[in-house]
Amino acid sequence: MFSQWIRNQLEQSVDNVVNSLGGACAEPAAVLLEQPPNADFGDYSSNIAMQLAKTLRKAPMALAGLITAEFQRIGAVGGIVQRIEIAKPGFINLYINWQEWAGQTFVPPPGSGEKVIIEHTSVNPNKSLHIGHLRNSCIGDALVRILRKTGYNVEVHNYVDDLGNQLADTVVGLLRVPLAGEHVRFGDYCWDIYAAVNREYAKQPEMIHQRTEILHELEEGCGNTAWLGQLAAERIVREHVAEMKSFGIEYDLLVWESNIVKEGFWSSASALLQETDMFVQETEGKLAGCWILKQPAAEGMESGSEDHQKDKVLVRSNGILTYTAKDIAYHLWKFGLLDKDFNYSEFNAGLWTTGLTGEPLSFGKADKVVNVIDYRQEYPQAMVKQALEVLGFTAQAEKLHHVSYGVVSLSPASAAGLGIDTSDGKSSYAMSGRQGIGVKVADLVQLMEGSIEATRSDKTGLSSRLIAAAAIRYYLLRFNLGTEIVFDFKQATEISGNTGVYLMYTYARAGRVLSKAEAPVGLTAVPRFPAQLDTAELALMRQLSTWEDTLYTASRELTPNLICSYAHALASLFNNFYSACPILKGEGSSIRFRLWLTSRFQITLGEVLEVLGLPKPERM
Structure with missing residues (x-):
């Protein structure tokens, strides 16, 4: 990477100076490089001299002079x-030769071919997807693209919880709650069934025991109810997979929870845990009869919330396995630590599924695992990591990463537009499948498609549906992961500001400029740069130079929103350059340079759009 090379040279200089002053440190000094907003203070700047001044007992300016x-x-x-150069009170400022930079090829460090399993989506197969589920999938798919771009071998999993309470509730509804209405998809019908059965539970609390009975039958897997549950789940998963594909989101493997149980994965995991003194059966209190995982490093949590008490239960007193138990078994398999494997068959073209029949394939055996799950699952995810540690698999525990994110709610305007009562004046409206409150992904796409179609003057470019899907995807990616999104579809489709539409429009604008050039423009021959770069040219160049660094940082930190911030800044700087600097007018040397800069911008933005999963339109 470009800045990494500079950082390495600066670190070598710092180490040499430190050693010459007799102040060798246990570890080499870590140099932080920043790009000052004002280019007068350098294209890159470091305050390392000020950081080391006290330790080395030397004035920052003098130390900066020695390092320089x-x-x-x-x-x-x-x-x-x-x-x-150096500047008070001790900054080291570096100025780049942009002509030299333009002729170099910088690539981020490869992921050394490590195999990474990314699990995302993993939606309960009991009803249609809503917008909150889509945020998970968009984050997960962006991480897949980022890691593949940086050299990792990525395998994408979608975990299907076909033995959970939600599917059991839907099956209870299918068997016990009559429902009629206009439904195009089975998942939409089950959306209403799921809400209806939860209303029945509220009216008839004694009816809740039917869920437990259904759960037992689903787990046993050999009767009418089990087959009904399996058929319902498979039909809904097919709808989920097709819907995600319309957003450019695909998977390598569907892992069915029922297969984990039927293939004896939990039995093998349980046998390993029973060799430790941390997997015990409670004999008294609220959890009497339950098998739990004790946590030596977190005894303080054992007296915590009731939810946390439940999360450490692996087998309930009635013998039903908890989600966490099956997840522990699944993760032991992900890392290749179980003496078990699945059989595999094709679910769709290019998509494989676990099953009781099929063929052996080389799934699993990851070096690193990334799980995209919202913040409410932080404690259960910690339990999986702690189970690996209890079993002595500390290296694998360190390679298990939970990408946590905030949930999605609706702005009052969006909620009202979708028929939700907003008379109570709340600032946002949470979605609840149990109450039937939420926005189905299909409905949102249709609504946004109609809004975009109604406001477009030129309809010869991307279809309004593709624009709507891209706009939604970008909107869900651009926020910091921990932010709880209040979704507003009007904001998401605006042509200006930090939106997917703005990025695609800017990419198409650059393409239009290049298409008007008298001669083809490429990057093979770098033109002679002007003696003095215009402010807008320099600002765009500086932003272009940080693409590889941004990509590598997003890969290391698992933060796709960092790519969005970079993309918006890049597009804004290009549009500023487009306005300030006539590209196709002026002297021949100026035109050649600005066309080259436009081409370099479009290629870079094209890479960014690919990583974010957005189209690269020739026109909008």
Whole structure:
């Protein structure tokens, strides 16, 4: 990477200076590089001299002078780094030779071919998807694209909880609650059935025992109810998979929870846990009869909330396995730590599924596991990690990452537009499948498609449906992961601001400019740069130079929103350049340079759009 090379040279200079002053540290100094907003203070800047001044008992300006002299001595000035200067009270400022930079090829460090399993979506197969589920899928798919772009071998899983309470409730509804109405998809019908059965539970609390009975029958897997549950779940999953594909989201493997139980994965995991003294059966209190996982490093949590008490239960007193138990078994398999494997068959073209029949394939055996699950599952995810540690698999526990994110609610305007009563004046409206409150993904796409279609003057580019899907996807990605999104479909489709529509429009604008050029524009021959870059040219160039760094940081930190922030800044700087600098007018040398810069921008933004899963339109 571009900045990494500079950082390495600067770190070498710092280490040499530190050693010469007799202040060798246990670890080499970590140099932080920043890009100052004002280019007068350098294209990159570091405050390392001020950080080390107290330790080395030397004035920051004097120390900065020594580091700068050493940087020049080792030959780091004269190529990409044009010059290096110091500024009060001790900043080291580096100025880039952009002509030299343009001729270099910088690529991020590869992921060394490590195999990463990313699990995302993993929606209960009991009804249609809503907008909150889609945020999970968009985050997960963006991470898949980011890690693949940085050299990782990524395997994508969608875990199907076909033995959970939600599917059991839907089956109870199918068997016990009559319902009629206009429904195009089975998942939409089950959406209403699920809400209806929960209303019945509220009216007839004694009816809740039917859920437990159904759960037992689903887990046994050999009767009428089990087959009904399996057929319902498979039909709904097919609808989920098709719906996600319309957003460009695909999977390599569907893992069915029922297969984990039927193939004896939990039996093998349980046998391993029973060899420790941390998996015990409670004999008294609220959890009497339950098998639980004790936590030596978290005894304080044992007296915590009731939810946390339940999360550490692996087998209930009635013998039913909890989600966490099956998840522990699943993760042992993910890392190749169980003496079990699935059989595999094709679910759709290119998509495989676990099953009782099929063929052996090379799924699993990951070096690293990433789970995209909302923040409410933080404690159960911690239990899985702690189970790995209890079993002695500490290396694998360190390679297990939970990408947590905030849930999605609706703005009052969006909620009202979808027929939800907003007379109570709330600032946002949470979705609840049990109450039938929420926005189905299909309904939202249709609504936004209609809104976009009604306001478009030129309809010869991307279809309104593709634009709607891309706009929704970007809107759900651009927020910090921990942010709880209040979704507003009007904001998501605006042509200006930090939106997917704005990015696609800007990409198409660059393409239109390049199509008007008299000669083809490419990156093979870098033109002669002007002696003095325009402010807008320099700002765009600086942003282009940080793409590989941004991609690598997003890969390391698992933060796709970082790519969105970069993309919006890049598009804004190009549009500023487009307005301030006539691209197709002026002297020949100026036109050649600005066309090259436009081409470089479009190629970079194209890579960004691919990573985010957005189209690269020739026109909007």
